[in-house]
Amino acid sequence: MDTGMLIEKFILVVIIFLISLGIAAYSTYFERKLAAWIQDRVGPDRAGKFGLLQPIADGVKMFFKEDFIPKNSDRWLFIMGPGISMFTALITSAIIPWGPNIQAFGRTIELQVADFNIGILFIFGVVSLGVYGIMIGGWASNNKYSLFGAIRASSQMISYELAMGITLITIILMSGSLSLSEIVDKQHGMNWNIFYQPIAFIIFFVCSLAETNRAPFDLPECESELIGGYHTEYSSMKLGLFLFSEYVSMFISAAVISILFFGGYNFPGMDNFSGNTLALLCVLAFFAKIFMFIFIFMWIRWTIPRFRFDQLMHLGWKTLIPLSIINMLVTGIVIAFYQGWF
């Protein structure tokens, strides 16, 4: 490992970090605007032109509020909860291939921080850790509603992880590799996985909604039943981190969905370009897909009402898991057939 590589990876990490936070911040603005359009309102329009400074105003407000730690809470775990949430939301961005290699300063630079041999399992591992922030925060608050929120979050995440894992297996079967960059390369041009695996896509999409605690699966913070759910006792920037990590993980899971099913940075007609132009267009195409998925996430939130908890469990265990197992078996049989096993 030479110094040049260290420097370029460091710069890449900083850029990805800033982009993730920036997109998450403006997702909050966009979400409120979108909700306003859907509900025939105006939405935030006071701070700056079209209300564009609203996220900054919100951030400043969050910082200046009183930071309160309840007396009977577990102090350290209470502080750790939001941090763990944010960490697990951000860490997946390390293995996402943002674009093909670019040539700059006489070097070939990969637009991916770490090309893990087992990238897709890394995503799954981080997803399964995502529950810790909410669980620890909810338990440490020493509040019944927070505890209920934490328990709901963890049981929901455990249930939907299974179906998610099984759909990941179908993608692994399709591409024959666990490395994300290879999965993206296999979908060159318009050869996207969505055309072969529409059912897997639907299951994975529903599971990502559940894993990011987005509506209609936002039961851990269901206001009408649990006040604020797991973050009832939180205030100031700790609450801000919890809310913000939801938007970061929405951005990251939109990126993961576009990688696994929509070809990542591939776009039709990409063979007409080459070099840095191609890389730039690829990155733009990738972000276009990500924004489309963020839009769909929000669209769903403001259209579909919240599930009841038993309905959520029924959907997870009795519909999505059997469906994903059947899908996996059929995929396996078809692949075996094409490889001439019969």
Add this chain to the structure above:
Amino acid sequence: MTYEILTYILGGLTIGTALMVILSKHPLRSVLYLVVTFFLISGHFLLMNAQFIAIVNVIVYAGAIMVLFLFVLMLLNLDKDNEPKTPWLTKFIAVISGGALFTVIIAATSESFMHLSQKAVEKTGDAIVKVSDQEGLVENLGHLLFTEYIVPFEVSSILFLASMVGAVLLAKREKQTIVEL
């Protein structure tokens, strides 16, 4: 050199957090320390180039089993007040038997390690067998599992199936009183 330093740091941290699992007073904190210990063990696997085992360790232990532990502990609401008092004699016996088990494990493993390193010295003239960088990667692991170790692999999967069926049976045995919706 960096490898050695990393191993020492990781090893020290692993032992430290593992000790904290049994030393911390609160059961929930013990579980959290155990989660950290699993992460550090995964770090050891990564140092040995076994990426697949490292990440599976995180997914299965830190991501699934420990979450269930936490789940149960949160619902039990264990405090210092309702902690059962253990008699002095029980503690003494526990220390003795635990120590005996530890000694046996150390004896058994050190014997086999000695044997292994002796074999390695005979073969290559060095106590540490240098494997290729590709050794622990998932392709080679899968190949080994489905060729050389196919029988143990299948037997353990049958074991898993049996335990799954057993869990379902245990959960189903009590008569359901909840009204189906």
